Structure formats: structure tokens, C-alpha cells
Amino acid sequence: MQDKPKVLVSDKLSETAVQIFRDRGIDVDFEPGLGKDKDRLLEVIGQYDGLAIRSATKVTDKILAAAGKLKVIGRAGIGVDNVDIPAASKKGVIVMNTPFGNSITTAEHAIAMMFAVARQIPEASASTHAGKWEKSRFMGVELTAKTLGVVGAGNIGGIVCDRARALKMKVIAYDPFLSEERAAKMGVTKVELDELWERSDFITFHVPLTDKTKNILSRENIAKLKPGVRIVNCARGGLVDEEALAEALKDGRVAGAAFDVFAVEPATDSPLFNLDNVVVTPHLGAATTEAQENVAFQVAEQMSDYLLTGAVSNALNMPSVTAEEAKVMGPWLKLAAHLGAFVGQLTDEPVRAINVLYDGQVAKMNTAALNASVIAGIMKAANPDVNMVSAPVIAKDRGIDISTTTQDKTGAFDAYIKLTVVTDKRERSIAGTVFSDGKPRFIQIKGINIDAEVGAHMVYTTNEDVPGIIGALGNTMGANGVNIANFTLGRSTKGQDAIALLYVDEPVPDVAIKALKDKGLFQQVRPLQFDVE
Numbered sequence: 001m002q003d004k005p006k007v008l009v010s011d012k013l014s015e016t017a018v019q020i021f022r023d024r025g026i027d028v029d030f031e032p033g034l035g036k037d038k039d040r041l042l043e044v045i046g047q048y049d050g051l052a053i054r055s056a057t058k059v060t061d062k063i064l065a066a067a068g069k070l071k072v073i074g075r076a077g078i079g080v081d082n083v084d085i086p087a088a089s090k091k092g093v094i095v096m097n098t099p100f101g102n103s104i105t106t107a108e109h110a111i112a113m114m115f116a117v118a119r120q121i122p123e124a125s126a127s128t129h130a131g132k133w134e135k136s137r138f139m140g141v142e143l144t145a146k147t148l149g150v151v152g153a154g155n156i157g158g159i160v161c162d163r164a165r166a167l168k169m170k171v172i173a174y175d176p177f178l179s180e181e182r183a184a185k186m187g188v189t190k191v192e193l194d195e196l197w198e199r200s201d202f203i204t205f206h207v208p209l210t211d212k213t214k215n216i217l218s219r220e221n222i223a224k225l226k227p228g229v230r231i232v233n234c235a236r237g238g239l240v241d242e243e244a245l246a247e248a249l250k251d252g253r254v255a256g257a258a259f260d261v262f263a264v265e266p267a268t269d270s271p272l273f274n275l276d277n278v279v280v281t282p283h284l285g286a287a288t289t290e291a292q293e294n295v296a297f298q299v300a301e302q303m304s305d306y307l308l309t310g311a312v313s314n315a316l317n318m319p320s321v322t323a324e325e326a327k328v329m330g331p332w333l334k335l336a337a338h339l340g341a342f343v344g345q346l347t348d349e350p351v352r353a354i355n356v357l358y359d360g361q362v363a364k365m366n367t368a369a370l371n372a373s374v375i376a377g378i379m380k381a382a383n384p385d386v387n388m389v390s391a392p393v394i395a396k397d398r399g400i401d402i403s404t405t406t407q408d409k410t411g412a413f414d415a416y417i418k419l420t421v422v423t424d425k426r427e428r429s430i431a432g433t434v435f436s437d438g439k440p441r442f443i444q445i446k447g448i449n450i451d452a453e454v455g456a457h458m459v460y461t462t463n464e465d466v467p468g469i470i471g472a473l474g475n476t477m478g479a480n481g482v483n484i485a486n487f488t489l490g491r492s493t494k495g496q497d498a499i500a501l502l503y504v505d506e507p508v509p510d511v512a513i514k515a516l517k518d519k520g521l522f523q524q525v526r527p528l529q530f531d532v533e
Contacts, residue, residue: 005071005307007050010035010057013076017296024304026050042066050074050303053082061087072096072306074299077286078385080316086533089317096302096314099385100155100393101295102286107159109285110204110234111167113258116279117230118143118202120256123276141201141255144168149200151216152235153178153188154383154394157206161188172196175398176382179352180424182399190350197224202232208385209236219244227253234260234285237267246271249278260285316387325366332362332417335432335440336370338454338530339419340377342442343428345528346460351378353401353422360415363406371404374419416443445490448499452488455503458528459513463521465491465498472519473500480512 006027009018013032021028029048034041035057045051045067052074053059059073064087073083075097088095116122119140127134148164150157153175161171171188174196183190193216196203203225207213217231217240231254233240242263248254249272258279262270265283272278286292298314305311312318336356356374358367369388376391386394395402409415418431431444432454442452446462459477463469470489477484486503508527516525 005049006047006069007052007303007307008034008044008048009052010041011052011054011076012056013052013054013300014293014296016293017076017300020297020300021052021304024308026304026307038063045070050307052076052299052303055079055082057082059083059088064088064091064093067091067093072303074303076292076295076299077102085317089533094306094312094318095316096299096306096312097316098295098298098302099314099387101298102288102291103156103159105288105291106234106285107156107163107206108288109260109281110156110160110206110232111163113232113234113260113279113281114143114148114202114204114230117232117256117258117277120277122279143202145170146201147172147199149174149191149196149203150188151175151193151196151203151205151239152207153183153186153398154206155397156235157204158186158397160204160206161186169202172199175350176348177350177379177394177398177400179350179399181352182397185399193221194224197221198226200226200229202230204232205235205239207235207239208383209238210382210384212382214238215241217241217245222248222254225254228255230254230256230258232258234258237261237263237265243271246275249275314387325369329365329369331434331438331440332365332370332415333373334532335434336373336417337377338440338442339417339430339432340374341380341530342377342430342445342460342528343419343421344378344381346428346524346526347378347381347421347423349423349425351400351421351423353403354378354395355403355405355420355422357405357407357418357420358415359407359411359418360409360413362415362417363408367404367406370417371402374417375402378421413443418444442488442501445499445501446492446497448490448492448497450488450490450499450501452501453486453503454530454532455485456530456532457504457507458530459500459502459504459508459516460524460526460528461500461502461516461522462524463498463500464523465493465495466521469498469500469521472516472521473502476512476515476519477502477504477508480509480515482506482508482512 004027007021009030018030049069050072054076061084070093072094078097078099085095120138124138147170150173153173164171165187172191173188174193178190219241222244256277260281302313372388372392375395376386376388379386379391413433416431416433420429432442440454483505488501491498
């Protein structure tokens with residue numbers, strides 16, 4: 001008789017959620033303080049098939065190396081900064097999270113913080129507790145009829161928009177994936193960032209922290225803000241230049257701020273602390289009984305499903321396909337992700353539609369999983385937390401039209417995938433196939449036939465077909481110490497549109513990209529990154 005799966009819960013988790021494991025026939029050890037004891041965790045982890053955690057347990061490569069039986073890690077919550085996902089993937093351990101369990105709670109906290117800063121509630125409460133009656137000191141403002149700028153209109157941001165509209169606020173939103181149609185359904189006005197800075201009476205952030213969003217409210221952008229604006233951040237620390245904001249709060253350009261997250265946490269010191277017009281809380285966005293119960297229940301159910309039936313959901317490092325499918329589809333899933341990543345890194349405007357054409361033998365595979373891989377590839381450029389499970393949900397929420405076409409073999413290849421992405425400004429297409437060695441290849445970009453191996457670091461250029469392009473690319477890369485592993489060129493017809501795709505050994509420095517742009521030969525120069533592991 002096969003042994004029951006065994007799970008360790010090493011952080012604080014609801015007792016009711018722990019009972020879910022037991023009710024499903026799984027042995028569970030509930031030791032909520034163990035995650036903080038790295039040495040003890042290292043000693044015992046080898047006994048378990050599953051590990052359920054929150055944020056206290058740090059799952060390092062050292063822990064994973066000792067986890068001889070471990071099959072799945074379940075994070076009750078969305079953030080997985082405390083898990084070494086690449087190491088888990090190499091070890092064959094699935095990492096799951098619960099991306100939507102605390103959305104309402106976080107959105108409600110943002111609304112609460114907006115009220116708090118608008119009416120100076122914490123300061124007024126402290127004053128009244130001190131026996132003072134300073135009624136004239138705490139003159140607030142109404143939310144009704146004010147303009148709320150929402151940066152990030154995804155799951156949480158969308159809920160904030162809905163609540164704000166119920167408060168009779170005028171809602172404007174910036175989100176690179178928000179279409180005009182989806183914005184209209186949400187009852188919000190889609191704007192660019194500069195317009196949002198200039199028009200908003202209140203601004204709230206609901207985006208992940210990435211290279212693109214770090215200090216999105218910079219010193220430069222703070223100067224563009226409408227006088228008297230109030231800033232709310234319950235998303236991620238580092239989205240706002242805290243020092244520059246503190247200066248603006250002190251001189252009155254910004255009327256107030258409410259922050260639940262900080263650039264450095266735990267935050268024991270911040271430029272925003274001890275300012276009368278600032279409300280601060282210790283990262284309480286997900287801190288409600290309901291949210292904690294929801295994410296705990298979800299992670300227990302997901303881990304149980306996988307350990308007992310092999311079903312995979314909300315996995316960050318594995319597609320939702322059966323074991324049999326994975327053997328055949330693995331290289332095609334990787335190709336689908338590469339095609340999406342290519343377009344995602346080139347697209348700066350909202351995506352309206354995604355069409356995926358499957359030709360030949362790939363048309364008979366699990367196209368839903370392949371579509372999910374494509375969509376996740378596109379969206380990861382703006383949101384690294386997106387995975388194959390959450391990406392289709394996000395795309396649907398944002399009104400992106402997803403269409404799939406399948407057809408029998410029509411060309412020189414036994415099978416290929418062609419991706420076409422439509423925005424308000426343009427249509428982009430790229431096609432690829434998998435060779436007999438299992439390696440994905442790009443075979444067509446912008447209708448131009450090529451044969452390009454996919455590497456971790458690449459450079460894509462477009463230009464008119466004129467002499468000197470190869471020399472300009474080679475000389476610039478060489479002058480900046482970048483070694484070219486593979487060089488692919490293509491053109492539509494002589495003297496017309498041409499493209500180049502370079503596979504290089506290391507990331508291309510910004511100075512090299514600038515040097516290429518300054519030559520005046522190229523219409524477009526883009527460094528690209530691909531996950532080829």
C-alpha cells in the first residue's frame with residue numbers, strides 16, 4: 001500500500017485549512033514557528049512531500065537540496081520572494097501560490113487609506129485621545145466628485161475602480177494592457193501617465209515592482225502632479241521616490257499621503273515618517289481574517305489536488321497539463337512563451353487582440369495550455385508575477401480578445417505557431433517552430449522569413465535594406481565587449497524592410513544600444529531577454 005503524502009506547514013496557517021489536508025487523507029505536521037528556524041527546517045525537510053508556507057519560511061537552494069522527497073511548495077498568498085523558484089524548478093519541485101485570495105482585502109485597505117488621508121483620521125484620533133478638541137485643525141476634503149488616478153487596473157486595481165465609482169469619484173486609469181473597450185465597461189477613462197499625474201486629486205498604485213515601475217512616481221513626475229494631490233500606495237514599496245515625496249509633502253505641493261508599503265521593510269525609518277499629513281501602516285494590505293482564511297484554504301486545496309491526483313493549478317513554474325502531454329508539449333510550450341515574450345518586450349501600448357495560429361501536428365496538442373504560455377509570455381514584460389494560470393484570467397479581465405486558429409500542415413515545416421498581436425497603433429506577428437533537436441526557432445518576423453536560434457540575450461533591429469548594417473552591428477557589439485553567438489538577417493525585398501536578430505553571450509549594455517540608435521541607420525533597436533532554461 002502506498003504511503004500517504006506528508007505535508008509540513010511551517011508558518012502560521014488557519015487550523016481550518018490544516019484540517020483540509022487531514023480530511024483529504026494527507027498526513028500533516030503543523031509547526032507554525034518552524035519556518036524561522038533554518039537549521040531545524042534543514043534537518044526535517046527531507047521527510048515531506050509538500051511544504052505549505054507564508055512569508056516567514058525562506059525556501060533556499062540549500063533547503064531544496066535537502067528536500068529529497070519534496071514535490072510541491074504552496075505559498076498562501078501571492079508573493080514568492082522567499083522561494084528560490086529557479087532552484088525549485090531544477091529540483092523538479094512545483095511552486096504554487098494563491099494570486100487572487102486577498103484582492104478584495106487589499107483594495108479595501110487602499111480605499112480606507114484614501115479616507116484616512118482625506119479626513120486626517122489618525123491625527124484627529126490621536127489629538128482627541130490626548131484630551132484636545134481641535135475641531136478647526138482637521139479640515140478635510142470629500143471624495144465625491146474628485147478625480148482618482150489608478151495606476152494599474154488589473155485585479156486589485158479594478159476592484160478599487162469599482163469601489164471609487166460607487167463613491168461618485170471620477171476614475172481615470174493607466175495600465176499598458178487596458179483596452180478602450182475594457183475601460184468603458186469598467187466605467188473609467190483610460191489615460192497616459194502624464195495626463196494621470198496632471199489631472200488626479202488622488203492617486204493610488206496597484207502594479208508590481210519591476211524595472212519599468214520602480215520609482216514610477218519619480219522626482220521628475222512629482223513635479224508634474226496637480227497641486228494638492230494625495231498619494232496612496234498599498235501595492236509595493238519602491239514605486240514612489242519616498243524622499244522626493246517627503247519634500248513635496250513638507251512644502252505643500254502634495255497635500256497628503258497614505259502608505260502601507262515601503263522601499264525597505266520592515267520600515268523602522270522613512271522620510272515619510274513623522275509628517276502630520278502622512279498616514280502609515282505596517283504592510284496590512286492582506287491583513288484581514290477573511291483574506292488569510294481564503295489564501296490558506298486555497299493553498300491547502302491546491303496542494304492536496306496535486307499530491308493526490310496530479311492536478312496542477314496556480315503553478316509558477318509548471319504548465320497546467322498532464323504528465324503525458326508534458327513530454328510531447330514541453331518544447332512547444334517553451335516556443336509559445338518565447339513568441340509571447342518577443343512581442344511583449346516590443347509592445348508598449350495596450351493589447352487589444354491576440355491571435356494564435358497552430359499549423360500541422362501542434363494543432364492537435366493542448367492549445368489552451370499553449371495559448372496560456374503565449375499570453376503569459378506577452379504579459380511578463382510588464383508583470384513578472386504572471387503565470388500560465390493567471391495570464392488568461394488577466395487578459396479576459398482587461399478585455400483582450402483571444403482567438404485561436406488550427407489548420408493542417410500547409411508549408412515547409414511539419415508544424416509551426418504564428419502569433420499576431422493587435423494594438424490601437426499596429427499589428428505585430430512572429431512565427432516559430434521546434435526542430436528535431438527539441439530547440440525552438442524563430443522562422444518569421446513581420447512576414448520576413450528567417451531562421452534564428454533563441455538565446456537568453458538578444459538584440460532586435462529594423463531598418464531599410466541598405467549597405468553597412470552588418471558592419472554597424474558587429475563593430476558596435478565588439479567595441480562594447482559583447483560577443484555575438486548567432487547573427488540572423490532577413491528582408492522583404494531588396495532595398496525595402498529588413499530585420500536583424502542577434503543572439504549574444506551577455507546582456508547588451510545601454511551604451512551599446514544608444515550607440516546603435518545614434519547611427520541613424522535603424523528604425524528600431526531593442527534588447528531582448530528570454531528564459532531558455
